[in-house]
Amino acid sequence: MSMLEVTHLKKTYTTRFGGDKVEALRDVNFTVESGEYVAIMGESGSGKTTLLNILAALDRPTGGKVVLNGLDLSTVKESAMASFRRDNLGFVFQEFNLLDTFSIEDNIYLPLVLSGKSHADMKRRLVTLAEQLGITDILKKYPYEVSGGQKQRAATARALITYPQIILADEPTGALDSKATDELLTLFSNVNKTGQTILMVTHSVKAASRAGRVLFIRDGEVFHQIYRGEQTSEELYAKISDTLTMLAGGGEIK
Amino acid sequence: MTALIYPKLAWSGIWKNKKLYIPYLLTSIGMVAMFYIVSSVSYSEGIRGISGGDTIVEIMGFGSGVMAIFSAIFLFYSSSFLMRRRQREFGLYNILGMGKRHIGVIMLFETVFTSVISILLGLLFGITFSKLAEAGVHYIMKAEVGYEMTVSPEAILLALPIFAVIFTFILLVNLLRVRLSNPIALLHSESAGERPPRANPVLAIGGVVLLGIAYYIALTTANPIMALALFFIAVIMVILGTYALFISGSVFLCRVLQKNKRYYYRSDHFISVSSMAFRMKRNGAGLASICILLTMVLVMLTASFSLYSSEEDILRASYPRSILCQSGFNTFKDFENDETAASFRKTAEKALEDAGCEPENGYFFRMAYMICGMIDGSFTSFNDPSVNMDDYYYQSGSNNMYNLYMVPVRDYNEMYGTDYTLADDEALIYTAYEDYNDSVVNIKHIGEFRVVGHVDEMLDCDKIMISAYPTIILLVSNTGENLEPLEKFMSRYYHYGFDVADGTESAARQAIYNIELTDDGEQIYPGLFSLSFSSREFDRIDFFSMYGGIFFLGVMLSIMFMLAAVLIIYYKQISEGYEDRGRFEIMQKVGLTKKDIRRSIDSQMRTVFVLPIAAAAIHLAFAFPMLKRLLLMFNFKNGPLLLMTAGACVLIFAVIYLIVYKLTAGAYYRIVSSGER
Numbered sequence: 001m002s003m004l005e006v007t008h009l010k011k012t013y014t015t016r017f018g019g020d021k022v023e024a025l026r027d028v029n030f031t032v033e034s035g036e037y038v039a040i041m042g043e044s045g046s047g048k049t050t051l052l053n054i055l056a057a058l059d060r061p062t063g064g065k066v067v068l069n070g071l072d073l074s075t076v077k078e079s080a081m082a083s084f085r086r087d088n089l090g091f092v093f094q095e096f097n098l099l100d101t102f103s104i105e106d107n108i109y110l111p112l113v114l115s116g117k118s119h120a121d122m123k124r125r126l127v128t129l130a131e132q133l134g135i136t137d138i139l140k141k142y143p144y145e146v147s148g149g150q151k152q153r154a155a156t157a158r159a160l161i162t163y164p165q166i167i168l169a170d171e172p173t174g175a176l177d178s179k180a181t182d183e184l185l186t187l188f189s190n191v192n193k194t195g196q197t198i199l200m201v202t203h204s205v206k207a208a209s210r211a212g213r214v215l216f217i218r219d220g221e222v223f224h225q226i227y228r229g230e231q232t233s234e235e236l237y238a239k240i241s242d243t244l245t246m247l248a249g250g251g252e253i254k
Numbered sequence: 255m256t257a258l259i260y261p262k263l264a265w266s267g268i269w270k271n272k273k274l275y276i277p278y279l280l281t282s283i284g285m286v287a288m289f290y291i292v293s294s295v296s297y298s299e300g301i302r303g304i305s306g307g308d309t310i311v312e313i314m315g316f317g318s319g320v321m322a323i324f325s326a327i328f329l330f331y332s333s334s335f336l337m338r339r340r341q342r343e344f345g346l347y348n349i350l351g352m353g354k355r356h357i358g359v360i361m362l363f364e365t366v367f368t369s370v371i372s373i374l375l376g377l378l379f380g381i382t383f384s385k386l387a388e389a390g391v392h393y394i395m396k397a398e399v400g401y402e403m404t405v406s407p408e409a410i411l412l413a414l415p416i417f418a419v420i421f422t423f424i425l426l427v428n429l430l431r432v433r434l435s436n437p438i439a440l441l442h443s444e445s446a447g448e449r450p451p452r453a454n455p456v457l458a459i460g461g462v463v464l465l466g467i468a469y470y471i472a473l474t475t476a477n478p479i480m481a482l483a484l485f486f487i488a489v490i491m492v493i494l495g496t497y498a499l500f501i502s503g504s505v506f507l508c509r510v511l512q513k514n515k516r517y518y519y520r521s522d523h524f525i526s527v528s529s530m531a532f533r534m535k536r537n538g539a540g541l542a543s544i545c546i547l548l549t550m551v552l553v554m555l556t557a558s559f560s561l562y563s564s565e566e567d568i569l570r571a572s573y574p575r576s577i578l579c580q581s582g583f584n585t586f587k588d589f590e591n592d593e594t595a596a597s598f599r600k601t602a603e604k605a606l607e608d609a610g611c612e613p614e615n616g617y618f619f620r621m622a623y624m625i626c627g628m629i630d631g632s633f634t635s636f637n638d639p640s641v642n643m644d645d646y647y648y649q650s651g652s653n654n655m656y657n658l659y660m661v662p663v664r665d666y667n668e669m670y671g672t673d674y675t676l677a678d679d680e681a682l683i684y685t686a687y688e689d690y691n692d693s694v695v696n697i698k699h700i701g702e703f704r705v706v707g708h709v710d711e712m713l714d715c716d717k718i719m720i721s722a723y724p725t726i727i728l729l730v731s732n733t734g735e736n737l738e739p740l741e742k743f744m745s746r747y748y749h750y751g752f753d754v755a756d757g758t759e760s761a762a763r764q765a766i767y768n769i770e771l772t773d774d775g776e777q778i779y780p781g782l783f784s785l786s787f788s789s790r791e792f793d794r795i796d797f798f799s800m801y802g803g804i805f806f807l808g809v810m811l812s813i814m815f816m817l818a819a820v821l822i823i824y825y826k827q828i829s830e831g832y833e834d835r836g837r838f839e840i841m842q843k844v845g846l847t848k849k850d851i852r853r854s855i856d857s858q859m860r861t862v863f864v865l866p867i868a869a870a871a872i873h874l875a876f877a878f879p880m881l882k883r884l885l886l887m888f889n890f891k892n893g894p895l896l897l898m899t900a901g902a903c904v905l906i907f908a909v910i911y912l913i914v915y916k917l918t919a920g921a922y923y924r925i926v927s928s929g930e931r
Contacts, residue, residue: 058843079847086845097840101532106524111845113524119515158844 002031010063011050024050026220037192039211040201047220048201056168086111090159094171096151098143105139108158125161133157149180169200173207185210209237264363278332281821285325286376290413291387293318294406313803326420328818333424335825358429369421394802454502461498468492472880481883501538525854540826545866547819549873551812556900558808561801568889573790574713575751581785582747588781589746590734609765613752619665622733624744627654632696635743657725662733676731680704684712688724699739820914827918831925838926863915871904
């Protein structure tokens with residue numbers, strides 16, 4: 001059984017005054033195996049963000065279902081949703097979403113504090129994680145005192161510290177310069193090698209080329225996918241570029 | 255067409271930000287209305303016409319000055335808050351190619367709109383409610399009210415320029431603020447680099463020390479005159495201390511809490527403690543302002559209401575009988591003469607009977623008096639030329655001032671039906687304000703009196719004690735030639751007090767007034783040089799106009815301060831709402847439940863709600879002993895009433911404050927939740 005199964009997912013937005021319906025997701029089907037590193041690519045308006053919001057249980061689908069480790073998300077009650085998210089999902093956002101009122105350390109602790117973990121337990125988890133992510137030195141600092149790359153690593157730590165089933169990353173490199181981007185992508189690869197499942201939505205060919213599999217979405221459907229197989233990142237990069245060119249040209253890929 | 259764009263933009267700017275502008279307008283309307291009401295009372299012919307009205311008019315004239323100053327401060331505060339929220343919009347205009355001059359024109363129009371609305375509606379409300387206020391004044395002074403509607407052109411002409419100047423000044427400062435900023439800064443002014451504040455222990459400790467000293471002064475100053483002088487120093491220290499504590503002490507406290515891992519890393523404390531630490535520095539000033547305003551309101555209302563409501567008690571204490579005659583004598587020899595005393599009383603009684611009045615409950619005693627200081631262990635008159643004046647002030651601190659009275663014990667015996675007999679060097683003692691525990695009273699030039707006992711009551715002492723120094727009344731065997739060394743330093747009076755039947759009081763006053771002190775150029779009594787009378791009814795009018803005026807002004811200022819406090823609370827909630835919206839959005843993504851949000855907001859709200867009113871109540875509690883002593887100067891001695899009034903004021907304002915907080919908390923929730931997905 002796959003870790004994440006998405007079947008016939010459909011999301012229709014109705015404009016405020018009734019009338020027009022906008023189909024953000026038409027019929028999305030895919031699965032993610034445990035330990036996989038999947039990138040989802042697509043143009044603006046292709047439904048990427050809607051998909052991620054539904055996977056993150058921030059939004060409810062109009063049709064179809066999302067099953068995480070055998071649990072249908074639609075059966076999780078609204079009141080239990082936040083704690084479900086907290087315990088099973090880790091998030092990394094484009095704009096970091098660190099809280100300026102907390103130090104880096106406290107930002108990372110936030111989900112654990114909300115789950116009622118003891119300070120000793122939190123500390124134990126953080127020590128190894130901080131070492132792995134290279135943020136031990138900045139733990140006592142505040143978000144405004146550190147660089148974008150450091151912020152994103154802190155955000156990654158916050159996502160990982162709950163030992164989530166799956167990491168959902170939304171354009172994690174979108175606000176980073178190229179050096180920080182490389183560092184973060186290497187970090188993601190390393191994290192993935194420890195067995196952590198990652199699902200990343202991105203525009204960036206470079207980011208996607210580091211994943212194990214790339215899904216392409218167009219007009220609310222999964223349009224195409226590429227497996228890394230034995231290819232290097234460079235080879236995958238070229239393949240993704242070709243695919244995107246084809247997509248832009250509106251052609252079909254066989 | 256293009257000229258019209260500015261007023262249009264200005265109007266839409268106000269309309270789009272109505273959540274901010276409506277409270278601002280309401281406040282400024284309220285300020286204008288109250289200014290008008292107070293100054294219209296001060297110009298009111300109707301009030302000037304009633305007896306004692308002059309005092310009211312004077313108090314209100316002073317009051318309208320105070321109101322103008324506070325209006326300026328509060329309006330300035332709220333407009334600076336408005337501007338902070340508007341700068342982003344102006345930044346956008348600037349980037350879209352609008353020059354700062356054009357932004358200035360928009361701001362000019364905005365100011366014109368808001369000030370015209372405020373002044374017009376304010377005057378309208380002021381005129382509507384001024385009749386009510388006037389009726390209130392009449393009621394307080396227990397006079398009849400006329401029912402014609404009046405408009406006070408003088409008050410309008412005073413309000414117009416004052417508020418025009420205030421609004422113009424606010425505009426100028428805002429223009430300067432825009433001039434000094436660049437468009438990018440304007441655009442990002444709301445999210446300007448926020449750094450969490452460091453606790454400043456020096457400021458926190460300073461605040462504690464200031465408050466400690468102020469509280470110490472309030473608790474230990476026994477002398478009312480000193481209390482009056484020190485009261486203002488204490489007030490200023492309390493204000494500074496409160497600001498220092500709220501701004502820095504609270505951050506310091508939060509930091510301490512954050513150090514305590516067990517306490518801090520719990521879901522109910524984590525978010526609230528950190529965000530409080532973060533915002534206290536900026537909002538500490540707001541909270542301190544709320545606290546100070548509440549304290550002022552509480553002290554003002556407690557004091558003025560207590561005074562006003564115990565008017566009859568105070569009057570009765572000052573005037574145990576409805577009329578009091580006092581006549582002064584030049585020498586101790588004539589003063590002590592029992593025949594003169596008896597004959598004086600008879601003359602007065604006869605004059606009263608001739609006028610058709612029957613004096614009842616009469617009492618009579620002789621009393622010699624001087625203000626003195628304690629020098630080298632003996633009471634020494636202030637007029638004594640043999641003593642260096644500096645000694646009075648430096649020898650035993652600044653509290654070295656006493657009222658010393660001497661009364662022949664046989665007069666006391668006659669008044670109270672006692673039969674004390676005293677040797678020449680013995681005295682009975684009555685004290686007020688300060689106990690006297692020595693076994694001897696040493697008076698310079700006279701010598702020692704042994705204190706053989708204390709008496710508990712003495713008529714008229716409230717009237718004579720109005721000067722509020724510690725008072726010592728000595729009952730002695732003789733107040734005649736034995737006291738002659740003090741002849742130049744003491745004054746000597748007969749006190750003759752009596753009641754008359756209702757309605758005959760003015761006739762009685764007239765009868766006393768008509769007594770001739772001389773007969774064919776000869777004094778009717780040797781040594782008698784003056785005869786004066788005072789009456790309860792006469793003073794009652796003064797009393798009502800004075801204390802009633804203070805009470806009325808106290809209520810008006812309380813309303814105004816409350817308005818200001820409400821506005822500060824509201825703006826605080828709104829601005830925190832905008833700040834927190836983003837944070838709660840993030841926290842929800844990380845897995846904060848709606849329940850957690852509610853709980854953490856509630857915990858913050860509770861703290862922020864309780865802090866200022868709790869601090870205000872503590873201030874009031876410490877001010878209480880001082881207030882009690884200050885009110886002694888008005889002959890107010892009803893401690894329980896003062897305590898009850900204070901308690902009731904705290905309760906009433908806690909309820910009002912709670913309602914306001916609930917309402918503004920609603921606005922906060924709406925802002926925070928509107929950012930949710």
